[in-house]
Amino acid sequence: MDQQQKPDFDVISVGAGFAGLALIHHLREAGLSIRVFDRASDIGGTWTWNRYPGAMTDSESYYYCLMFSKELLQEWSWTQRYPDWKETLAYMHFVADRCDMWPHIQLNTEIVAADYQKEKANWKVTTAGGESFTCKYFISSMGMISHPVIPDIKGKDSFKGPIFHSARWPEDLDYKGKRVGIIGAGATTVQLVPAIAADAAEVTVFHRTPNYILPAMQKPMTPEWEKEIKDNYDEIVAMCRNHGFGMAFGTANGRMAMETSAEERERIFEENWTGSFRWVFETFDDLLGSPEANRWASEFIIRKMRERINEPEIADILVPKADDYPLFAKRPPLDHDYLEAFNRDNVHVVDIKIREPLAEITETGIRTTKDHYEFDIIVLATGFQAYTGALEAFPIRGESGISLKEKWKDESQSIMGVCIADYPNLFTITGPQAPFANLPTSIGQNAVWIANCIKKMETEGYDVFKPRKEAEEQWSATVADIHVQTLMNSGDEVNSWMMGANLGDKKPRVLIYFGGANNYYDALDQSAEQGYPELEFEKLSAPNLDSGIAENNAKPHI
Ligand code: NAP
Numbered sequence: 001m002d003q004q005q006k007p008d009f010d011v012i013s014v015g016a017g018f019a020g021l022a023l024i025h026h027l028r029e030a031g032l033s034i035r036v037f038d039r040a041s042d043i044g045g046t047w048t049w050n051r052y053p054g055a056m057t058d059s060e061s062y063y064y065c066l067m068f069s070k071e072l073l074q075e076w077s078w079t080q081r082y083p084d085w086k087e088t089l090a091y092m093h094f095v096a097d098r099c100d101m102w103p104h105i106q107l108n109t110e111i112v113a114a115d116y117q118k119e120k121a122n123w124k125v126t127t128a129g130g131e132s133f134t135c136k137y138f139i140s141s142m143g144m145i146s147h148p149v150i151p152d153i154k155g156k157d158s159f160k161g162p163i164f165h166s167a168r169w170p171e172d173l174d175y176k177g178k179r180v181g182i183i184g185a186g187a188t189t190v191q192l193v194p195a196i197a198a199d200a201a202e203v204t205v206f207h208r209t210p211n212y213i214l215p216a217m218q219k220p221m222t223p224e225w226e227k228e229i230k231d232n233y234d235e236i237v238a239m240c241r242n243h244g245f246g247m248a249f250g251t252a253n254g255r256m257a258m259e260t261s262a263e264e265r266e267r268i269f270e271e272n273w274t275g276s277f278r279w280v281f282e283t284f285d286d287l288l289g290s291p292e293a294n295r296w297a298s299e300f301i302i303r304k305m306r307e308r309i310n311e312p313e314i315a316d317i318l319v320p321k322a323d324d325y326p327l328f329a330k331r332p333p334l335d336h337d338y339l340e341a342f343n344r345d346n347v348h349v350v351d352i353k354i355r356e357p358l359a360e361i362t363e364t365g366i367r368t369t370k371d372h373y374e375f376d377i378i379v380l381a382t383g384f385q386a387y388t389g390a391l392e393a394f395p396i397r398g399e400s401g402i403s404l405k406e407k408w409k410d411e412s413q414s415i416m417g418v419c420i421a422d423y424p425n426l427f428t429i430t431g432p433q434a435p436f437a438n439l440p441t442s443i444g445q446n447a448v449w450i451a452n453c454i455k456k457m458e459t460e461g462y463d464v465f466k467p468r469k470e471a472e473e474q475w476s477a478t479v480a481d482i483h484v485q486t487l488m489n490s491g492d493e494v495n496s497w498m499m500g501a502n503l504g505d506k507k508p509r510v511l512i513y514f515g516g517a518n519n520y521y522d523a524l525d526q527s528a529e530q531g532y533p534e535l536e537f538e539k540l541s542a543p544n545l546d547s548g549i550a551e552n553n554a555k556p557h558i
Pocket of ligand 1: 055056057058059145151152153183184185186188189191206208209352358381382384494495497502
């Protein structure tokens with residue numbers, strides 16, 4: 001190893017969303033220097049990119065937030081059950097201001113390469129502007145669902161009006177009185193359509209696979225509700241930590257649909273139909289485990305969906321059949337009057353799955369095999385390359401010089417979604433094979449695990465950690481074993497992003513640990529308690545005398 005020079009930063013991270021902010025808090029507390037880069041002009045991650053009308057969280061506000069500070073939880077007031085992107089962004093600014101995080105954040109800076117330099121035991125990170133910075137630890141905080149998928153539709157570039165991915169909504173777009181065509185009908189479209197329906201002249205959705213749609217049932221935050229939340233935040237934080245999807249939901253206390261009479265089941269389904277995903281978790285404990293119970297839940301949702309749509313032919317396109325696929329094989333969207341929007345005269349749906357497949361985009365609109373539809377604006381609400389997209393978007397090259405994109409050609413393996421074999425001193429927040437859960441909960445758990453691992457490295461004088469290949473194989477085998485036992489296993493048949501099955505050029509793969517986020521958090525805790533057995537720690541011949549903790553004074557913060 002070369003005589004070690006102090007790297008520019010102890011830690012460089014990419015992505016100034018929830019994960020970037022959590023890292024700044026935990027790593028600064030550990031006395032490390034950190035710089036978070038983001039190519040956006042603002043912090044916020046998902047909530048700075050997804051500015052389409054109607055964009056809002058599907059988790060309820062009071063637990064879709066960073067939980068590292070009791071003071072912050074008390075100080076911030078949410079205005080409604082589900083905050084829209086503006087409110088979430090305002091909250092993130094509040095956190096960054098209140099915790100004096102801005103000095104650690106560099107916006108408008110795209111990272112185009114990250115290379116592990118074996119001889120120096122550090123990472124070299126290169127920006128689009130040609131600058132490079134070094135760091136001992138490189139951490140991805142780029143988000144799990146952040147890399148848009150733009151479909152290769154014939155004629156896409158010929159359209160004369162604005163055409164863009166939903167996650168790149170132009171700030172100054174005026175859609176009032178315009179004809180808007182939307183390709184795709186996932187969670188994004190479900191939020192977008194009702195938000196623009198009243199002002200646009202016409203809204204037409206080009207629809208493939210129907211979704212099980214649950215109602216959000218938005219409501220304002222009242223002073224009484226806020227008080228109840230703030231009086232019980234310790235319990236809410238613990239609920240998130242102990243829930244299978246990181247949500248502050250109650251449980252069904254072992255109640256099984258399979259052991260409940262049809263009449264009683266119906267009563268419980270109906271009584272709990274109060275909005276949010278909590279319906280799935282607070283009614284019965286076997287809805288995601290038993291095919292029969294899952295089917296009853298699916299049939300209930302189907303009935304509820306059809307009741308809200310006036311025209312049976314439209315309902316036939318929008319509503320799944322129980323035989324199509326199990327509830328949760330695709331991520332169900334929450335809606336705010338999406339289905340009712342199709343009762344308006346100016347909102348239409350075109351079935352491009354069966355009746356009239358998409359043929360091409362033209363200069364003036366969209367042509368199917370049966371018709372041509374004229375538009376002023378086309379929105380590609382076609383989803384994301386989840387888990388791996390951002391990590392493959394620029395070369396991140398490890399010890400053997402292979403990029404993550406090359407490594408993950410056939411399978412996207414990791415150790416608990418936080419470390420990757422052959423990539424020393426690299427961490428990923430909610431990388432592949434982490435659970436799919438309320439993201440701030442998982443981000444918080446990952447950030448603590450990472451911060452504690454770095455503290456061990458620094459206090460014990462290590463230069464490098466190398467994620468063990470055996471640990472990666474073991475975690476991947478566990479994730480795959482669990483996956484085949486779940487009903488989500490059929491996600492590849494319905495193009496679910498949860499298996500990367502929405503990417504034409506990639507083989508579907510097991511991207512998610514479905515063993516329960518709570519069990520995953522237990523696994524992280526156990527790993528930390530046991531001294532990170534998944535990693536091999538090394539001291540190199542010329543020790544890194546400039547380790548961060550010894551030299552950096554933590555700034556005052558919460
Ligand atoms: P998505 O759920 O993956 O939906 C993409 C849609 O585009 C699907 O209807 C898909 O049809 C269609 N599509 C893709 N390629 C196509 C093509 N070539 N031709 C025609 N149709 C095509 O994407 P999303 O709606 O952006 O949501 C993705 C995830 O982001 C969500 O599941 C959620 O986790 C997250 N999200 C969260 C929120 C929130 O929490 N508030 C809001 C929005 C998104 P097929 O289904 O047939 O493939």
